[in-house]
Amino acid sequence: MELHVSVLMFWKTIPILIAQFLRRPGQVSHPIPVRFVSSRVGGANAFPGGGAGAPARTDLENRLDAIQALLISDLNTMVRALAAVVRNSHKQAPKPTQVPDLDAVLHGVWLGPSDSQTLLRKGNVLAATRDHTWDDQYRGHLPTAKAVHFQATGNVAGLKAMIESQRRAIALVGKARNAAQLIASGMRKVFNQAQKGNRPADETIARHVLDGLPKLSIMEMTEFSFVSGVNAADIWPFVHGEPAKIDYRRVFDLAVFAGCLARGEPTILRWDLVRYYIAHRATPNIRNRRKRALYPNTARVHKAIEWTLARVDHAYNIHTFTGQLVLSGQPGTHKIFRVAPCGA
Known part of the structure; x- marks a missing residue:
C-alpha cells in the first residue's frame, strides 16, 4: 500500500489503470486542461454524418475523419484485389465462389459518426489527390500499389495480411475519432456552463469526462x-x-x-x-x-x-x-x- x-x-x-479502490471514491475530480479549436474546414459539414443542426466539428475531428476515409479507400482497393484473385483462382469451380466485400470486412469495426460509404467517397477523393502528388519513384510504397502488385502475383496471403492490418488501423482511428468527439462535446458543455455562470470560466474538462473516453x-x-x-x-x-x-x-x-x-x-x-x-x-x-x-x-x-x-x-x-x-x-x-x- x-x-x-x-x-x-x-x-x-x-x-x-490502478485498482479502482485506490482512486479514493468521493474525492474532488481533477480538472484537466484541454484546448478547443473550432473547425476551419471549408464548406458546411465537410464530412456528412453528424446530422442536421449538429455543431461544427473540430479540426482534430475533421483530421481523423480524413485519415479514416483514406484508410477505408485503401482498404477497398485491397479487398477488390483479393476478390479478383479469388475469382480467377476459382473460374473452373462448379459453384459460385463467395468473394470478400468491403462491408463484410468492416463488419464490427467502430467507425465513428460517418458511415463506411460516406467515408469511402471522401477517401477516394483524398486517395486520388495523394496518388497524383506522390513522387513517381516512391509510388511503389503506396498501399494501393502494393495491393495491385499482390493481385498480379496472386499473393492471397499478402493481401489478407494487408487487409487485417488495415482493418485494425481503421478500428484504432475510429476509437480516437469517438474520443475526440466526446472531448469536444464535453468542452462545449463546459463553455455553456461557464457562460451561464455555473462553473469557473476556464478551459478545463472534468476528470469524469476523460474517464468516459474509449x-x-x-x-x-x-x-x-x-x-x-x-x-x-x-x-x-x-x-x-x-x-x-x-x-x-x-x-x-x-x-x-x-x-x-x-x-x-x-x-x-x-x-x-x-x-x-x-x-x-x-x-x-x-x-x-x-x-x-x-x-x-x-x-x-x-x-x-x-x-x-x-x-x-x-x-x-x-x-x-x-x-x-x-x-x-x-x-x-x-x-x-x-x-x-x-x-x-
Whole structure:
C-alpha cells in the first residue's frame, strides 16, 4: 500500500489503470486542461454524418475523419484485389465462389459518426489527390500499389495480411475519432456552463469526462500514432498518469515518425527525439529498478518503444538509422529521413 501511495503522490494525479479502490471514491475530480479549436474546414459539414443542426466539428475531428476515409479507400482497393484473385483462382469451380466485400470486412469495426460509404467517397477523393502528388519513384510504397502488385502475383496471403492490418488501423482511428468527439462535446458543455455562470470560466474538462473516453492501452496508442500520424497524447491526455514523469508524448512522437517512414513519406526527426532515442538505446528505463517500482507503466512503455524501433528497422535498417544521428542531437537541429525509392 505504501508503494501505491508514493506513486500517487509522485504523479500528483490518479492514474486510470490502478485498482479502482485506490482512486479514493468521493474525492474532488481533477480538472484537466484541454484546448478547443473550432473547425476551419471549408464548406458546411465537410464530412456528412453528424446530422442536421449538429455543431461544427473540430479540426482534430475533421483530421481523423480524413485519415479514416483514406484508410477505408485503401482498404477497398485491397479487398477488390483479393476478390479478383479469388475469382480467377476459382473460374473452373462448379459453384459460385463467395468473394470478400468491403462491408463484410468492416463488419464490427467502430467507425465513428460517418458511415463506411460516406467515408469511402471522401477517401477516394483524398486517395486520388495523394496518388497524383506522390513522387513517381516512391509510388511503389503506396498501399494501393502494393495491393495491385499482390493481385498480379496472386499473393492471397499478402493481401489478407494487408487487409487485417488495415482493418485494425481503421478500428484504432475510429476509437480516437469517438474520443475526440466526446472531448469536444464535453468542452462545449463546459463553455455553456461557464457562460451561464455555473462553473469557473476556464478551459478545463472534468476528470469524469476523460474517464468516459474509449480506452486504449499504451501499446494501442503507439499503434494508433504509427498508423495515423496523430500523436495519441493529443486525444488522451493524462490517461496513463502524469506525462511529466513518463514522457508519453515523445513515445508517441517516435511512433508517428516511424509510421511516416514506413509509408514512404519524408519525415523530420527533431533533435529532442534524437536524444530521447539515444538515451533509450544507451540506458533504457527498464533496467532501472527504482523507476520500475515507482512507475508501473515502465515495462509497457519499453515494449512500445521497442515495437516502434522494430518498425524503423523493417523500413530503414536500425543500424543505418542510428549511424545518421551523430550530428542530429544538437538543440534546434533536425534531420529529414525517407526510405529508399522503389527498386533502388
